[in-house]
Amino acid sequence: MVEPRQSAMQRIQVGVIGLVVVLLFVSLANMVLDRVQTGPDAVAAGNAKAEIDPLAPPDEPLAELGVTPVAKDDGAEKALEEPAQSIRQVPSRAP
Incomplete structure (x- = not known):
């Protein structure tokens, strides 16, 4: 049988x-x-x-992340609506 001392040393x-x-x-x-x-x-x-420049911030951090912001341009929408309104306001000529 294994003695307790040997068992303890083995553990x-x-x-x-x-x-x-x-x-x-x-x-x-x-x-x-x-x-x-x-x-x-x-x-x-x-x-x-x-x-290049260690203190310069990244040029386009959103582009580096793969995200591009979408800005709503109100001027473009008005430009599209104005020609349509001006066409309606032109009087027609009857022969």
Whole structure:
């Protein structure tokens, strides 16, 4: 039979090995995620953008998001209605 002291040591060893394995997996995942976020392409693109003007706001932030605002132009609607009204007001000539 297994002595209580041996059983306790075996449980401690398994626990410590398990903690080391989890720590290694977390460290490896962290390194991979850091490498993906700050890869060479991302660093080069960031440097190119910073060379232009680092303090300038983006030119078209909505366009960068893929959203375009639609502005209602009242002047265009009136321009379309006015010619139709002026045509109605022209007197017809009878021969």
